[in-house]
Amino acid sequence: MLKKSIIGIVVGFIVVCIAFLGFYKQLNPQAHFGKKRLKFGATYMNMNNPFFIKLNEGIKQVVEEQNGKLIALDSQLEIDKQISQVEDLIMQKVDVIFLNPVDWKKIKPALIKAKNAHIPVIVIDSPVFDYSLVDVTVVSDNYSAGVLCAVDFINRSKGRGNIAILEHPTAKSAIDRIQGFEDTISKYKDIKIIARQSSNGQLEVAMRVMEDMLKSNSNKADINAIMCLNDPTALGALAAVENTIKKPGILIYGIDGSDDAIKMIENGKLTATAAQFPVKIGSIAAETAYKKLKGEKVENYIKVPVELITKENMVYP
Amino acid sequence: MTSSKHVKSKKTIILLIIALLCGSILGGYLYNKYINRTIVLEFGTFAGTMYNVPDWQSFIALDAAIEKFEKANPNIVVNYKSGILRGDYSERLTQDILKSEEPDIFTVLPGDFNTFASIGELKNLDLLIKSDNNFDLSKQYNNAVKSGKYQDSQFALAKEVDPELMFVNKTLLKKEGIGLPSENWTWKDFYEICKKVTRDTDKDGKIDQFGEVGFSWQQAVYTNGQQLFDLNGNKANFNNEDVIESIKFVASLNKLNQNFIVNATDFDNSKVAFSPFPFSTFRAYKVYPYKVMKYGEFEWECIKLPKGPKGNNAGELNSLLIGISSRTKHEKEAWQFLKFLTNNTDIQMDVLKYSHGMPVLKGVVESNEADKELLKYNLDGNVFINKKSLGEVVEQSIVTPKFHKYDECMDIADKEIFQLINGGKDVDLTMSKLNSKLNNFLKK
Numbered sequence: 001m002l003k004k005s006i007i008g009i010v011v012g013f014i015v016v017c018i019a020f021l022g023f024y025k026q027l028n029p030q031a032h033f034g035k036k037r038l039k040f041g042a043t044y045m046n047m048n049n050p051f052f053i054k055l056n057e058g059i060k061q062v063v064e065e066q067n068g069k070l071i072a073l074d075s076q077l078e079i080d081k082q083i084s085q086v087e088d089l090i091m092q093k094v095d096v097i098f099l100n101p102v103d104w105k106k107i108k109p110a111l112i113k114a115k116n117a118h119i120p121v122i123v124i125d126s127p128v129f130d131y132s133l134v135d136v137t138v139v140s141d142n143y144s145a146g147v148l149c150a151v152d153f154i155n156r157s158k159g160r161g162n163i164a165i166l167e168h169p170t171a172k173s174a175i176d177r178i179q180g181f182e183d184t185i186s187k188y189k190d191i192k193i194i195a196r197q198s199s200n201g202q203l204e205v206a207m208r209v210m211e212d213m214l215k216s217n218s219n220k221a222d223i224n225a226i227m228c229l230n231d232p233t234a235l236g237a238l239a240a241v242e243n244t245i246k247k248p249g250i251l252i253y254g255i256d257g258s259d260d261a262i263k264m265i266e267n268g269k270l271t272a273t274a275a276q277f278p279v280k281i282g283s284i285a286a287e288t289a290y291k292k293l294k295g296e297k298v299e300n301y302i303k304v305p306v307e308l309i310t311k312e313n314m315v316y317p
Numbered sequence: 318m319t320s321s322k323h324v325k326s327k328k329t330i331i332l333l334i335i336a337l338l339c340g341s342i343l344g345g346y347l348y349n350k351y352i353n354r355t356i357v358l359e360f361g362t363f364a365g366t367m368y369n370v371p372d373w374q375s376f377i378a379l380d381a382a383i384e385k386f387e388k389a390n391p392n393i394v395v396n397y398k399s400g401i402l403r404g405d406y407s408e409r410l411t412q413d414i415l416k417s418e419e420p421d422i423f424t425v426l427p428g429d430f431n432t433f434a435s436i437g438e439l440k441n442l443d444l445l446i447k448s449d450n451n452f453d454l455s456k457q458y459n460n461a462v463k464s465g466k467y468q469d470s471q472f473a474l475a476k477e478v479d480p481e482l483m484f485v486n487k488t489l490l491k492k493e494g495i496g497l498p499s500e501n502w503t504w505k506d507f508y509e510i511c512k513k514v515t516r517d518t519d520k521d522g523k524i525d526q527f528g529e530v531g532f533s534w535q536q537a538v539y540t541n542g543q544q545l546f547d548l549n550g551n552k553a554n555f556n557n558e559d560v561i562e563s564i565k566f567v568a569s570l571n572k573l574n575q576n577f578i579v580n581a582t583d584f585d586n587s588k589v590a591f592s593p594f595p596f597s598t599f600r601a602y603k604v605y606p607y608k609v610m611k612y613g614e615f616e617w618e619c620i621k622l623p624k625g626p627k628g629n630n631a632g633e634l635n636s637l638l639i640g641i642s643s644r645t646k647h648e649k650e651a652w653q654f655l656k657f658l659t660n661n662t663d664i665q666m667d668v669l670k671y672s673h674g675m676p677v678l679k680g681v682v683e684s685n686e687a688d689k690e691l692l693k694y695n696l697d698g699n700v701f702i703n704k705k706s707l708g709e710v711v712e713q714s715i716v717t718p719k720f721h722k723y724d725e726c727m728d729i730a731d732k733e734i735f736q737l738i739n740g741g742k743d744v745d746l747t748m749s750k751l752n753s754k755l756n757n758f759l760k761k
Contacts, residue, residue, distance in 0.1 A: 046373075072405065204373050
């Protein structure tokens with residue numbers, strides 16, 4: 001009799017548990033038993049640049065499709081802010097950190113902290129110096145982007161001319177682009193680099209820096225072309241040319257393939273842009289993150305090709 | 318003295334010294350803990366700007382403001398979590414509130430103020446304002462103050478404002494032989510110009526030049542001096558004859574286009590004469606460097622909005638508000654910082670220098686420094702927007718009422734009025750039905 005009562009109680013308890021779990025699952029359909037909702041953090045160098053907004057969208061689409069959550073942060077080109085942001089993401093116990101570094105070397109302390117916290121880091125758009133501290137890097141073929149711009153200039157100028165360069169020495173992506181450009185034009189002795197300055201990749205800084213360059217160069221050789229590390233810089237250079245010397249005919253090159261740059265190419269104000277595919281970079285990064293978390297083998301360096309857009313070919317990314 | 322008495326007095330002295338030492342240590346500890354303590358104030362804000370224009374240096378102004386404040390108040394440290402995107406800010410703040418981890422003082426986006434004020438999340442500032450002899454609210458524009466009020470009490474203060482203006486395509490008007498409207502132009506002037514310029518310029522049977530894009534039914538209501546609800550959101554006002562007149566005006570403008578759709582691309586391609594613009598957009602794109610990105614292909618200017626029969630040359634006023642958490646443990650310090658951001662002359666001058674909005678302090682806008690700043694936008698010598706007209710626009714703007722169901726009500730109204738304007742329905746009947754619908758919704 002006692003034994004039967006105990007069995008009855010145990011069976012009744014199991015039935016109640018099953019009923020409760022079924023009810024809970026109805027109320028919370030997204031709950032996966034044994035599987036929490038994944039949380040991702042991302043910190044970008046500068047969300048004032050439309051490129052990074054698209055890149056973030058690429059990550060967000062994949063994360064949200066998989067019912068994950070993305071915390072995206074803008075470090076506004078301040079390395080100290082970015083390091084704090086990485087620390088904050090670690091404290092929030094994110095599962096993966098997507099990192100677009102402000103400074104490819106000075107970001108190291110943040111990488112060490114993420115490593116110690118066992119949080120995978122996926123670098124996007126611009127590599128870090130200490131790549132052994134990160135899990136995956138997903139970038140455009142930045143070197144080729146510079147090469148494409150250089151080849152276009154060589155064709156247009158028949159291998160001669162004076163060039164000003166607007167660069168960003170703390171971002172590896174920018175370093176590679178300018179390197180690609182310089183390596184390609186170095187074979188032409190009549191192409192000379194007569195000025196170079198950093199613009200931090202920002203339109204506003206580029207305008208100021210370019211205006212100074214144009215004013216200081218006014219008694220020296222004319223600038224025939226401006227090679228810019230990205231589209232915001234190219235737009236800043238264009239603003240400087242329009243506002244200062246108002247001289248048409250200077251060839252201006254950018255990199256990104258942004259909507260604003262394409263519009264300027266259409267109306268003949270910019271010469272070309274080496275288009276990247278930020279949404280694709282973002283989605284590859286996010287998909288790789290999920291694979292990594294599942295324990296699948298992933299490539300540690302993924303390069304996405306670029307394409308040159310000119311008025312003549314107007315291929316939209 | 319016997320030796321035992323000697324020993325006793327020695328012990329007493331030692332005990333006294335120990336007691337004195339302990340007392341000093343305890344006193345020092347208590348002094349540091351309660352009198353000389355450092356308060357850490359958490360400030361909540363988002364990265365970038367409230368306005369839909371590029372921004373690269375608003376954080377410079379904020380960091381400089383915090384540095385100045387901490388220098389003037391050495392016992393206060395202001396912390397903020399950097400980098401939160403504007404699009405994520407509301408959700409993040411809401412989650413912090415739910416976890417009781419919200420900052421002591423925080424920026425309030427326009428869409429959140431009603432909700433936060435209605436649920437008691439924001440501290441009522443009336444007493445703080447009243448008891449502070451060093452704070453003079455009358456130094457701010459009345460409408461800036463009004464924008465932070467909820468049911469007649471002050472729940473937030475505006476740090477900057479963004480009034481509405483009208484973008485005018487000077488190149489197009491010149492081509493059509495039409496002069497620029499005057500500062501106090503009316504709906505009638507607006508309609509007449511739109512009628513003249515709306516035409517098929519290349520004779521292909523399709524209208525390709527338009528009078529206006531983006532002049533909404535809300536702007537018509539506000540430029541006709543009307544409010545759509547009473548102050549506390551108890552009653553809708555959509556069947557008011559002056560509101561109906563505003564809807565009829567927008568419908569008549571829409572009819573000029575003869576079902577051809579006008580869009581932003583037409584505007585960018587210099588096919589449209591007028592479009593309402595926030596002041597922030599004017600500031601961003603009127604000059605380099607952003608001038609290179611937009612509206613650089615034609616000459617343009619910004620003037621006041623046209624006024625309706627019962628209104629002024631001003632539309633809705635948007636504000637960047639800052640409030641204090643009702644649960645803060647550092648009310649005094651939070652108030653000091655809030656005052657600093659919204660009432661300090663230097664900080665307000667930085668709004669002119671680093672932001673695209675407008676300061677809330679009248680004295681700053683009316684200053685000589687403001688003159689120099691505004692001169693940048695009037696390079697050809699013709700001054701359309703000066704500090705006097707800006708001040709007038711702010712003070713004549715409509716501050717929409719703040720109540721809990723406001724945003725939902727406006728969504729309902731927007732859908733119905735859009736169908737009304739594009740579907741050619743009877744305006745009086747539709748607005749009457751809409752008014753009843755909204756009043757029922759408000760009563761729920």
